[in-house]
Amino acid sequence: xxxxxxxxxxxxxxxxxxxxxxxxxxxxxxxxxxxxxxxxxxxxxxxxxxxxxxxxxxxxxxxxxxxxxxxxxxxxxxxxxxxxxxxxxxxxxxxxxxxxxxxxxxxxxxxxxxxxxxxxxxxxxxxxxxxxxxxxxxxxxxxxxxxxxxxxxxxxxxxxxxxxxxxxxxxxxxxxxxxxxxxxxxxxxxxxxxxxxxxxxxxxxxxxxxxxxxxxxxxxxxxxxxxxxxxxxxxxxxxxxxxxxxxxxxxxxxxxxxxxxxxxxxxxxxxxxxxxxxxxxxxxxxxxxxxxxxxxxxxxxxxxxxxxxxxxxxxxxxxxxxxxxxxxxxxxxxxxxxxxxxxxxxxxxxxxxxxxxxxxxxxxxxxxxxxxxxxxxxxxxxxxxxxxxxxxxxxxxxxxxxxxxxxxxxxxxxxxxxxxxxxxxxxxxxxxxxxxxxxxxxxxxxxxxxxxxxxx
Amino acid sequence: xxxxxxxxxxxxxxxxxxxxxxxxxxxxxxxxxxxxxxxxxxxxxxxxxxxxxxxxxxxxxxxxxxxxxxxxxxxxxxxxxxxxxxxxxxxxxxxxxxxxxxxxxxxxxxxxxxxxxxxxxxxxxxxxxxxxxxxxxxxxxxxxxxxxxxxxxxxxxxxxxxxxxxxxxxxxxxxxxxxxxxxxxxxxxxxxxxxxxxxxxxxxxxxxxxxxxxxxxxxxxxxxxxxxxxxxxxxxxxxxxxxxxxxxxxxxxxxxxxxxxxxxxxxxxxxxxxxxxxxxxxxxxxxxxxxxxxxxxxxxxxxxxxxxxxxxxxxxxxxxxxxxxxxxxxxxxxxxxxxxxxxxxxxxxxxxxxxxxxxxxxxxxxxxxxxxxxxxxxxxxxxxxxxxxxxxxxxxxxxxxxxxxxxxxxxxxxxxxxxxxxxxxxxxxxxxxxxxxxxxxxxxxxxxxxxxxxxx
Ligand SMILES: NC(=O)c1ccc[n+]([C@@H]2O[C@H](COP(=O)([O-])OP(=O)(O)OC[C@H]3O[C@@H](n4cnc5c(N)ncnc54)[C@H](O)[C@@H]3O)[C@@H](O)[C@H]2O)c1
Ligand SMILES: NC(=O)c1ccc[n+]([C@@H]2O[C@H](COP(=O)([O-])OP(=O)(O)OC[C@H]3O[C@@H](n4cnc5c(N)ncnc54)[C@H](O)[C@@H]3O)[C@@H](O)[C@H]2O)c1
Ligand SMILES: [Zn+2]
Ligand SMILES: [Zn+2]
Numbered sequence: 001x002x003x004x005x006x007x008x009x010x011x012x013x014x015x016x017x018x019x020x021x022x023x024x025x026x027x028x029x030x031x032x033x034x035x036x037x038x039x040x041x042x043x044x045x046x047x048x049x050x051x052x053x054x055x056x057x058x059x060x061x062x063x064x065x066x067x068x069x070x071x072x073x074x075x076x077x078x079x080x081x082x083x084x085x086x087x088x089x090x091x092x093x094x095x096x097x098x099x100x101x102x103x104x105x106x107x108x109x110x111x112x113x114x115x116x117x118x119x120x121x122x123x124x125x126x127x128x129x130x131x132x133x134x135x136x137x138x139x140x141x142x143x144x145x146x147x148x149x150x151x152x153x154x155x156x157x158x159x160x161x162x163x164x165x166x167x168x169x170x171x172x173x174x175x176x177x178x179x180x181x182x183x184x185x186x187x188x189x190x191x192x193x194x195x196x197x198x199x200x201x202x203x204x205x206x207x208x209x210x211x212x213x214x215x216x217x218x219x220x221x222x223x224x225x226x227x228x229x230x231x232x233x234x235x236x237x238x239x240x241x242x243x244x245x246x247x248x249x250x251x252x253x254x255x256x257x258x259x260x261x262x263x264x265x266x267x268x269x270x271x272x273x274x275x276x277x278x279x280x281x282x283x284x285x286x287x288x289x290x291x292x293x294x295x296x297x298x299x300x301x302x303x304x305x306x307x308x309x310x311x312x313x314x315x316x317x318x319x320x321x322x323x324x325x326x327x328x329x330x331x332x333x334x335x336x337x338x339x340x341x342x343x344x345x346x347x348x349x350x351x352x353x354x355x356x357x358x359x360x361x362x363x364x365x366x367x368x369x370x371x372x373x374x375x376x377x378x379x380x381x382x383x384x385x386x387x388x389x390x391x392x393x394x395x396x397x398x399x400x401x402x403x404x405x406x407x408x409x410x411x412x413x414x415x416x417x418x419x420x421x422x423x424x425x426x427x428x429x430x431x432x433x434x435x436x437x438x439x440x441x442x443x444x445x446x447x448x449x450x451x452x453x454x455x456x
Numbered sequence: 457x458x459x460x461x462x463x464x465x466x467x468x469x470x471x472x473x474x475x476x477x478x479x480x481x482x483x484x485x486x487x488x489x490x491x492x493x494x495x496x497x498x499x500x501x502x503x504x505x506x507x508x509x510x511x512x513x514x515x516x517x518x519x520x521x522x523x524x525x526x527x528x529x530x531x532x533x534x535x536x537x538x539x540x541x542x543x544x545x546x547x548x549x550x551x552x553x554x555x556x557x558x559x560x561x562x563x564x565x566x567x568x569x570x571x572x573x574x575x576x577x578x579x580x581x582x583x584x585x586x587x588x589x590x591x592x593x594x595x596x597x598x599x600x601x602x603x604x605x606x607x608x609x610x611x612x613x614x615x616x617x618x619x620x621x622x623x624x625x626x627x628x629x630x631x632x633x634x635x636x637x638x639x640x641x642x643x644x645x646x647x648x649x650x651x652x653x654x655x656x657x658x659x660x661x662x663x664x665x666x667x668x669x670x671x672x673x674x675x676x677x678x679x680x681x682x683x684x685x686x687x688x689x690x691x692x693x694x695x696x697x698x699x700x701x702x703x704x705x706x707x708x709x710x711x712x713x714x715x716x717x718x719x720x721x722x723x724x725x726x727x728x729x730x731x732x733x734x735x736x737x738x739x740x741x742x743x744x745x746x747x748x749x750x751x752x753x754x755x756x757x758x759x760x761x762x763x764x765x766x767x768x769x770x771x772x773x774x775x776x777x778x779x780x781x782x783x784x785x786x787x788x789x790x791x792x793x794x795x796x797x798x799x800x801x802x803x804x805x806x807x808x809x810x811x812x813x814x815x816x817x818x819x820x821x822x823x824x825x826x827x828x829x830x831x832x833x834x835x836x837x838x839x840x841x842x843x844x845x846x847x848x849x850x851x852x853x854x855x856x857x858x859x860x861x862x863x864x865x866x867x868x869x870x871x872x873x874x875x876x877x878x879x880x881x882x883x884x885x886x887x888x889x890x891x892x893x894x895x896x897x898x899x900x901x902x903x904x905x906x907x908x909x910x911x912x
Contacts, residue, residue, distance in 0.1 A: 042701055045702075
């Protein structure tokens with residue numbers, strides 16, 4: 001019932017508009033993707049079709065030795081495409097690591113890019129393409145406000161083919177590139193439809209190489225993309241709503257199309273994530289998760305995310321000592337991952353606050369909170385609507401417990417004393433936090449961090 | 457369960473490929489759309505953002521006097537966009553009417569197009585844009601084989617903004633333009649990703665002007681797009697499967713992404729079509745149907761359609777005397793529609809054979825047939841899997857009866873004596889008929905037409 005109301009009377013709330021209908025903030029820029037086991041073998045042909053003659057293949061040091069990169073390189077060689085490899089992508093990139101890749105791209109004068117890796121690689125490649133195509137820009141020009149200037153991109157970029165190797169970020173479908181702005185200790189992003197990859201090659205074979213914790217953590221990213229985008233402010237309630245479509249943000253609030261992607265991705269997470277984590281040979285489960293990652297990406301890439309993501313950036317930015325299992329060379333058997341400095345997996349940083357966040361937001365759209373709890377396995381037949389947040393939170397706690405997630409922020413090295421810094425680090429994330437269905441004061445944020453110290 | 461099997465082992469059936477996996481025929485070129493009541497008012501700004509200075513606005517003679525065209529023109533004027541109106545689009549266009557529009561476009565040397573209307577207008581505008589951008593091509597060059605040469609499009613086209621005013625074809629999202637090839641008496645098409653509109657503006661306010669039978673018939677088109685695309689051959693079973701992605705057809709068989717759109721569109725049809733037909737003021741129902749039309753378009757635009765569409769082209773092409781209610785000037789009160797020559801509504805031509813078609817195809821994917829019957833309201837709990845086709849057919853008959861559909865091909869002027877001609881007219885439609893889940897002999901086709909003579 002709620003859905004119908006939202007969707008049918010798109011009444012603009014913007015103070016500068018006095019009309020009762022019309023608003024048209026819902027612009028669906030959807031993505032080109034090709035799905036199939038082995039599609040990476042076609043990347044050379046795709047580049048040839050694009051007329052590429054000087055390609056940059058980006059990846060990280062760990063993946064550069066693994067089959068996904070090998071398969072892509074073989075295809076480039078086979079199709080006679082001249083290319084240069086850049087494998088210095090930093091896992092959870094920083095402004096400095098972006099800069100290094102940008103410089104490489106500027107010197108190389110490439111006419112196309114291929115990113116083979118997780119969100120870290122794809123995001124770095126997007127930034128490299130953007131700034132190499134816009135050599136007179138300052139780095140902060142395209143970084144989201146308030147930290148950057150958030151300028152719209154008007155230069156033409158080179159084609160970029162993204163080949164995801166994790167099942168998490170959906171970066172192959174989004175116009176987003178995230179990095180750690182080191183001296184401010186916050187994660188922040190560049191958001192523009194212009195940096196969306198030209199094509200995503202979604203090849204489930206790559207998922208067979210992922211260590212268990214990478215599957216789990218990137219799967220939590222899918223989970224939160226779906227849950228958050230489904231519960232963002234509906235598109236017609238978001239403000240400001242610029243009258244010219246070109247100046248409207250990519251993140252426009254939940255809408256009838258992003259909803260479809262979010263719910264579908266959530267169903268897949270509910271059905272397959274546990275299997276995908278437990279069994280590295282479960283190609284069925286891992287294939288479904290690989291596609292779910294793209295689905296959730298298309299959803300949140302149009303709708304946006306909110307508090308789990310907004311609060312995650314200081315969580316991963318301020319971490320001191322956490323040692324991510326499977327993201328480390330100490331376990332040579334089931335881990336191929338080299339990490340050059342302490343970092344905190346993005347998916348884990350978003351999911352740890354999810355029970356607290358959805359308890360907080362549920363009062364706005366309780367039906368949607370209950371609906372997602374049901375998809376995640378809760379029996380909601382007798383649930384009261386005013387308990388929607390608690391029901392979803394409880395369902396999430398159980399899900400995370402089953403998947404061996406650390407017991408809250410305390411378990412990953414935070415204490416109450418860190419809360420002011422965590423709150424301060426969340427404030428600049430208004431690009432996403434203002435999409436939360438419920439406005440938050442600094443006290444609210446502090447309470448959310450506190451409630452996330454312990455999960456079980 | 458079936459779904460999992462299809463989706464997980466994408467085994468290539470193409471004789472030239474001997475590998476067990478890999479195939480990657482699933483390429484999702486999805487569409488840019490903006491949805492909202494009143495979005496048409498923004499078309500002038502969109503054109504300005506595109507730098508357009510000489511725009512062609514296409515529509516048909518009936519719509520040119522109605523609000524959708526007025527609103528679009530006002531927006532062009534307000535934004536200072538110079539434009540010329542072409543309102544000579546033929547409802548259910550022909551090669552001759554395409555030619556006329558193409559000539560107009562060639563002379564006008566336009567730098568952008570806006571199509572305001574139903575499938576007839578949008579398709580005509582796509583063809584005009586294509587051939588005006590490719591002045592040295594013969595008309596048959598881009599027409600689908602076997603009637604045309606089916607050449608791939610390599611010229612760049614001008615931007616085209618599509619503003620649908622019917623809720624049916626989804627042409628605002630597809631790379632398809634259909635016309636009646638008069639001297640062969642068959643409907644045939646141009647199919648290329650290149651002619652897909654740059655942007656679709658989906659404005660539910662336009663649906664308020666549609667006469668009831670236009671709502672019903674275009675709604676049947678949505679119904680069949682959804683049902684057919686959901687039951688086409690799965691993408692990995694389609695052949696041939698060219699190894700170079702650029703030569704793969706737009707219609708690639710059902711796949712995990714088109715399935716989502718098809719099912720979602722079907723749910724909306726089940727819930728809202730009857731309401732939309734009955735009550736011209738039911739903005740909620742008509743809004744949902746307007747979006748469903750685009751959803752089904754994205755689905756079938758990637759997956760394809762099969763027998764209802766393949767057989768519909770001779771049905772509408774060979775019609776002699778049918779007088780479409782509401783598509784006629786004789787009912788001035790609830791009909792604004794001028795039709796300059798006898799024609800047969802596309803949506804009606806596809807839906808009349810649907811009970812027979814799905815009875816015939818169900819043996820291939822019975823679960824999917826049952827699933828769609830359930831969505832359309834059947835109680836399938838006790839249905840046997842071998843009755844899937846009958847259950848769906850019965851459900852469709854009831855649905856059509858409730859919506860006052862003529863009682864089969866006999867009721868629209870056909871007799872047994874016409875069957876050979878109808879079969880002959882279906883044979884050149886192999887672009888779609890070969891996507892049917894079950895191959896058909898000429899005898900099969902004759903039996904399907906015969907079974908469609910009477911519905912109730
Ligand atoms: N652009 C977006 O839309 C978006 C969305 C969410 C998150 N992000 C960002 O993406 C980054 C996280 O990306 P991620 O979660 O995909 O992980 P990642 O790219 O950081 O990779 C994590 C680790 O897994 C390894 N790895 C990746 N694929 C592997 C495979 N198939 N086999 C073995 N090892 C593999 C990598 O080498 C790396 O060590 C963060 O910076 C996050 O902020 C971006
Ligand atoms: N390109 C594709 O993907 C695709 C898909 C399916 C069908 N088609 C083709 O589209 C054509 C049918 O298009 P259609 O069903 O949209 O109808 P249409 O464009 O033929 O229009 C039907 C009638 O309705 C009138 N009309 C349209 N909108 C109106 C409104 N809002 N108010 C009042 N009158 C209105 C028109 O003036 C016309 O007289 C056929 O040629 C069919 O083959 C194309
Ligand atoms: Zn994320
Ligand atoms: Zn159709």
